[in-house]
Amino acid sequence: DEAEDAPPPSIEEVRAKSEAMIENARLEQAARDASAARVAAFRAAREQSTKAKSNTPAPDLNAAKEKSEEEEFKISPEVMEKLDAFERAVAAAKQKSEAQKIAEEKKSALLAKQAAEADRKEEDEARALLIARQAEEMVKQKAEVEAQRIAEEEARALFIARQAEEMIKQKAEAEPQRIAEEEARALSQQEQRKQGSQSIENEFVDEFPSQPTKYYLGNAVPMSASTRKVLADPNSSVEETYEVLRKEMRDFQQQRRMKDPTSYLYKAQDYHST
Numbered sequence: 001d002e003a004e005d006a007p008p009p010s011i012e013e014v015r016a017k018s019e020a021m022i023e024n025a026r027l028e029q030a031a032r033d034a035s036a037a038r039v040a041a042f043r044a045a046r047e048q049s050t051k052a053k054s055n056t057p058a059p060d061l062n063a064a065k066e067k068s069e070e071e072e073f074k075i076s077p078e079v080m081e082k083l084d085a086f087e088r089a090v091a092a093a094k095q096k097s098e099a100q101k102i103a104e105e106k107k108s109a110l111l112a113k114q115a116a117e118a119d120r121k122e123e124d125e126a127r128a129l130l131i132a133r134q135a136e137e138m139v140k141q142k143a144e145v146e147a148q149r150i151a152e153e154e155a156r157a158l159f160i161a162r163q164a165e166e167m168i169k170q171k172a173e174a175e176p177q178r179i180a181e182e183e184a185r186a187l188s189q190q191e192q193r194k195q196g197s198q199s200i201e202n203e204f205v206d207e208f209p210s211q212p213t214k215y216y217l218g219n220a221v222p223m224s225a226s227t228r229k230v231l232a233d234p235n236s237s238v239e240e241t242y243e244v245l246r247k248e249m250r251d252f253q254q255q256r257r258m259k260d261p262t263s264y265l266y267k268a269q270d271y272h273s274t
Contacts, residue, residue, distance in 0.1 A: 008111065020100050027093030034086030041083075192238055223248055 223231075230236050230244045 008114070017104065024093065024097040024100065027089065027097070031086065031090030031093065034083065034090065037086075038083050189237075190234070224251075 227244045227248050230241055
């Protein structure tokens with residue numbers, strides 16, 4: 001946790017890291033140079049031994065062979081000391097370089113983790129801020145739409161109320177006129193029925209010489225109950241009254257013709273009876 005909360009490296013730490021890397025590279029190069037010098041020393045000793053063999057007579061082959069082998073691998077103490085020092089320096093440099101490399105890797109991993117964590121936090125904050133702004137904008141738009149809807153509904157309700165008020169006012173103004181027109185229409189219909197009944201009665205009076213009464217046609221022929229009911233009803237129309245009286249007249253004429261020996265109805269009746 002302490003490593004995760006560690007601050008980023010300073011300029012001095014970065015400079016020290018660079019110098020350590022340069023020193024490690026120099027030590028590695030020195031180790032490579034020491035190895036190359038050792039190989040060169042072995043090659044020089046071998047060449048010197050080969051030259052000595054070619055220039056010196058060999059009385060004893062076995063002794064010369066052993067001597068040449070000793071001289072071939074014989075190295076001066078100064079060279080050995082330098083080689084040992086170089087080997088120790090190379091080992092120390094390698095160990096130090098390995099430790100520094102591990103430390104640098106850990107530090108780099110820690111820095112990368114910290115950077116990734118910082119980036120993630122920044123992204124989370126940016127995302128949260130964006131979501132908050134979007135939510136605020138949606139709430140604002142919804143409030144504007146709701147306010148507009150309420151205003152439209154209020155305007156519509158006011159318009160409907162005004163229309164209803166105007167209709168009520170017009171109806172109240174037209175009601176007396178309508179009542180007067182209905183009364184005049186009723187009086188006119190009543191007068192028309194009265195005049196129609198009088199004209200129909202006059203028509204029957206002209207057709208039948210005998211004076212008709214309220215319930216009798218000419219020649220004392222009684223009217224049917226349905227005809228009397230229509231004539232007695234003040235609400236019956238002129239057309240209905242006329243049609244009933246016409247039917248009554250046709251029935252009367254048919255009955256009269258059936259009693260007349262000269263009519264075809266009388267003859268037809270007599271024919272059917274025989």
